[in-house]
Amino acid sequence: MASLAKELSAAAGAAFEAMGLEARFGEVRRSDKPELADFQCNGAMAAAKAAGRNPREIAGEIAGALKAHALVLSAEVAGPGFINLRVSDAALSARAEAVRGDAMAGGEKAAAPERITLDFGGPNVAKPMHVGHLRSAVIGDTLQRLFRFLGDEVVSDTHLGDWGLQMGHLISELQDEQPGLIYFDAGFTGPYPAEPPVTMDDLARLYPQASNKAKADEARNERSQKAVAEMQAGRAGFRALLTHFINVSVASLKQDYAFLNVSFDLWKGESDVDGLIPEVIARFKAKGLAVESGGAWIVPLAREGEHIPVEKNGEITYKNAMPPILLVNSRGGTGYHTTDLATILDRVEHMGPAPDRIVYVVDQRQAQHFVQVFRAAAKLGLMPEDRLEHIGFGTVNGADGKPFKTREGGVLRLADLNSMALEEAFRKIDAAGKLPEDMSAEERADVAHKVAVAALRFSDLMNTRITNYVFDLDRFTSFEGKTGPYLLYAAVRVKSVLRKAAEAGHEPGAVAVTEDAERALVLQLDGFGAALLGAREKRMPHILCEHLYSLAQAFSAFYGALPIASDPDDAKRASRLALADAVRHQLETGLDLLGITVPERM
Numbered sequence: 001m002a003s004l005a006k007e008l009s010a011a012a013g014a015a016f017e018a019m020g021l022e023a024r025f026g027e028v029r030r031s032d033k034p035e036l037a038d039f040q041c042n043g044a045m046a047a048a049k050a051a052g053r054n055p056r057e058i059a060g061e062i063a064g065a066l067k068a069h070a071l072v073l074s075a076e077v078a079g080p081g082f083i084n085l086r087v088s089d090a091a092l093s094a095r096a097e098a099v100r101g102d103a104m105a106g107g108e109k110a111a112a113p114e115r116i117t118l119d120f121g122g123p124n125v126a127k128p129m130h131v132g133h134l135r136s137a138v139i140g141d142t143l144q145r146l147f148r149f150l151g152d153e154v155v156s157d158t159h160l161g162d163w164g165l166q167m168g169h170l171i172s173e174l175q176d177e178q179p180g181l182i183y184f185d186a187g188f189t190g191p192y193p194a195e196p197p198v199t200m201d202d203l204a205r206l207y208p209q210a211s212n213k214a215k216a217d218e219a220r221n222e223r224s225q226k227a228v229a230e231m232q233a234g235r236a237g238f239r240a241l242l243t244h245f246i247n248v249s250v251a252s253l254k255q256d257y258a259f260l261n262v263s264f265d266l267w268k269g270e271s272d273v274d275g276l277i278p279e280v281i282a283r284f285k286a287k288g289l290a291v292e293s294g295g296a297w298i299v300p301l302a303r304e305g306e307h308i309p310v311e312k313n314g315e316i317t318y319k320n321a322m323p324p325i326l327l328v329n330s331r332g333g334t335g336y337h338t339t340d341l342a343t344i345l346d347r348v349e350h351m352g353p354a355p356d357r358i359v360y361v362v363d364q365r366q367a368q369h370f371v372q373v374f375r376a377a378a379k380l381g382l383m384p385e386d387r388l389e390h391i392g393f394g395t396v397n398g399a400d401g402k403p404f405k406t407r408e409g410g411v412l413r414l415a416d417l418n419s420m421a422l423e424e425a426f427r428k429i430d431a432a433g434k435l436p437e438d439m440s441a442e443e444r445a446d447v448a449h450k451v452a453v454a455a456l457r458f459s460d461l462m463n464t465r466i467t468n469y470v471f472d473l474d475r476f477t478s479f480e481g482k483t484g485p486y487l488l489y490a491a492v493r494v495k496s497v498l499r500k501a502a503e504a505g506h507e508p509g510a511v512a513v514t515e516d517a518e519r520a521l522v523l524q525l526d527g528f529g530a531a532l533l534g535a536r537e538k539r540m541p542h543i544l545c546e547h548l549y550s551l552a553q554a555f556s557a558f559y560g561a562l563p564i565a566s567d568p569d570d571a572k573r574a575s576r577l578a579l580a581d582a583v584r585h586q587l588e589t590g591l592d593l594l595g596i597t598v599p600e601r602m
């Protein structure tokens with residue numbers, strides 16, 4: 001059964017069509033004045049304008065047609081041509097039952113599902129993640145869950161950063177510490193030891209050590225540059241080290257992501273497309289798209305109208321033009337643009353059926369990079385520009401309004417963030433004092449973990465993705481306000497109502513809606529499908545967050561207004577328990593799409 005809003009839209013659309021007007025005018029949505037109507041249709045005004053007719057007259061005819069519809073209790077024209085609709089109790093009851101019994105909890109599949117490669121996470125080997133990587137992981141994973149739920153075929157890839165200067169820093173710094181390692185013997189050709197020569201802690205120490213030295217000392221930086229160029233050119237010992245570094249990093253990354261319920265199908269990285277880079281370069285050259293420039297090769301990307309020549313001291317520069325990409329540097333090395341292009345080639349030509357679309361969930365500050373990569377990919381004929389999509393997001397800021405840093409001033413490691421959130425979750429649980437006395441230490445730890453994840457994920461997802469937000473762990477972990485823990489608490493409360501009723505021998509039964517609080521609850525349940533599709537279409541998880549928050553509030557109002565398990569009337573009690581169960585089902589389904597799991601008790 002489709003949502004009531006959708007069925008009413010279809011009926012209103014047909015009524016407009018019958019009058020020779022466009023069906024789209026029939027869009028029906030939830031009324032913003034619940035005391036006057038359940039739903040409203042505002043299309044008569046626009047239709048009247050298009051047809052040069054009287055809006056109230058059109059609205060009157062549409063309302064007349066809708067009155068005959070099985071779901072409709074009343075249809076009234078108000079003001080200049082608004083149509084206010086009330087649906088029948090029976091329609092609401094049937095809808096609640098449908099939601100309760102539906103695998104999608106009232107959601108609907110997308111009309112045109114796609115095959116999507118989802119590139120998110122993007123951590124760099126050895127370099128600690130910053131909070132921007134947290135956002136990419138959380139938003140990307142939520143989109144992955146949402147897309148799959150709505151019928152898209154998703155292949156997710158974390159696209160590790162493992163090809164840049166940081167690898168040169170690691171290799172040269174390790175060489176300084178342990179010059180005797182076999183990896184540095186240029187004459188040795190393998191096989192190399194299977195045991196990694198470093199741990200994650202070593203990597204976490206070596207990288208900042210080298211990068212700080214390189215910042216202060218150009219000669220030291222040059223050695224890192226040389227090491228990465230040699231690695232990229234295929235020096236066996238350095239490649240063996242690269243593999244070790246990746247494996248050690250990935251093992252630790254997997255733990256950090258698992259904590260947050262984030263998963264990837266593929267753990268590929270920049271280094272995986274090394275073999276395709278010559279091909280990409282050759283294609284750019286063969287098509288005459290690459291230009292030599294001081295020993296390097298660039299691909300100009302500026303378009304007509306973007307060229308604004310500016311003369312300064314006899315030199316002409318182009319203002320506002322899209323800068324070219326550096327395909328190959330003068331050392332023969334390749335960077336971020338080229339590996340991204342080779343990765344598109346890989347995804348389109350070498351990984352089974354080509355995706356309809358590649359979606360990148362990456363910090364908004366990389367917007368220009370993606371415009372450049374997409375233009376270059378389109379020029380090469382790899383994929384049309386409109387099938388490549390950058391889903392950007394704002395920064396996570398500290399109280400000072402600048403991108404969040406640790407107290408020591410450094411970037412925050414994901415592992416540290418996770419443990420901070422876990423600690424705070426334990427503190428909040430203890431302060432609330434709500435956990436049942438008989439709870440084992442293990443179950444308590446599990447609840448704390450779920451609270452921590454709900455806090456981190458929801459506080460990130462509830463914001464419009466593009467805006468920045470302030471990191472405030474105390475607020476995120478609070479059980480009050482628009483937070484993940486509040487939603488968990490709401491869902492646990494529904495579950496506990498149902499469990500206690502079951503213990504007393506009361507089961508959900510047929511729904512018979514009569515009261516206002518029941519009507520409001522079902523109308524809220526009815527909006528789930530539209531929220532899901534809206535979140536997918538705009539790639540905006542906050543739309544789903546809003547829906548779930550409002551649902552929790554509607555349940556709270558229902559719970560406050562009416563007895564549920566304690567109603568002495570068998571039919572009413574069974575009906576309200578079924579309503580509660582529909583809410584539980586939709587809340588759990590929706591929260592799961594946000595990567596948030598509801599504990600049994602809390």
Ligand code: ARG
Nearest residue numbers: 119122123124159161340362
């Ligand atoms: N590793 C990159 C960074 O830390 C993010 C990678 C995003 N994905 C991509 N295909 N470029 O900034």
